[in-house]
Amino acid sequence: MKSIPSLVAAGAALAVLVAVPAAAQQQLRLAHYASTSSTTHAAAEHFKEEVEQRTDGEITVSIHPAHELGDDPSQVRGVRLGTIDMAVIGNPFFTAVIPELNALDLPFLFESPEHAYRVLDGEIGETIHGWFQEEGMQVLGNWEIGFRNITNSERPIVEPSDLEGLAIRTTPNPAHIKAFETWGANPTPMSFNEVYLALETGAVDGQENPVVLIHAVRFHEVQEHMSLTRHAYTAAYLVMNRAKFDGLTEEQRQILLEAGQNAGQFERDLVAERESKSLEAMKAEGLQVEENPNREAFMAAAKDVTRAAYVEEHGSELLDRIDAAR
Known part of the structure; x- marks a missing residue:
């Protein structure tokens, strides 16, 4: 007959064997x-x-x-x-x-x-x-x-001045907020899951996201215009x-x-x-697309300003390395 300690040891060993598959799962x-x-x-x-x-x-x-x-x-x-x-x-x-x-x-x-x-x-x-x-x-x-583009329910966006006074949903990222302030819009950060309702109810006039994502989440159903600014990559x-x-x-x-x-x-x-398929599908559903906005004007208004704000806080080392990878 096994002693009590040996029984305990055997039970512990069995427990380990049983536990191994469970732990691996x-x-x-x-x-x-x-x-x-x-x-x-x-x-x-x-x-x-x-x-x-x-x-x-x-x-x-x-x-x-x-x-x-x-x-x-x-x-x-x-x-x-x-x-x-x-x-x-x-x-x-x-x-x-x-x-x-x-x-x-x-x-x-x-x-x-x-x-x-x-x-x-x-x-x-x-x-x-x-x-x-x-x-x-x-x-x-x-x-x-992907590369972000601007949609809104008010008017075509060709120049930065066309954004004047529009409430545009952005991410909470300081670079995004600063850019839209520079272009004259009212940037309105909010969670992505709140955007469709905000657009539908007019709480904001527009938003900015890549073409494929805009189509996938059906933002074009509650927007009239898109401008292919490709102003930032995410x-x-x-x-x-x-x-x-x-x-x-x-x-x-x-x-x-x-x-x-x-x-x-x-x-x-x-x-x-x-991307091209999503763009054509949204056009077919009535979205008005400005394919040639003045990207140079958008760049001139925001690139140096937002970059300077970043460098002031974090230095230029990372940006220099990114520029060198062009």
């Missing part, structure tokens, strides 16, 4: 801001599929779109605290935590998508990812929102709670990083593929 919640018809949701599904296949189901991912788990600032807090495992959030909403990131939202900073990708995917991007780690977040992939990041990430095996961490990067490239390709 991980269900991760992934939150994002956009609708299920968006490129972001398509990329999230791409990420989910790759992770679940490559981990043989040890890691499963549940996707929570359209601010289901809270607005963007809430999702940033949730990821940092660990109440949300992962989220896809636009760069402007991280600037409250990492103010240096305001640089990426400066008007006319990036001359092309390729310029933005060289910055985000290269050594500068590695520096930025380090800032996220210091704030309790692991970047799994550089995703995309990156998005797939981020994960750092402690949660560090608690995975090395192999699992590598899979998440590779799947996050692959999904980011998938979204970039999808944005490029959908």
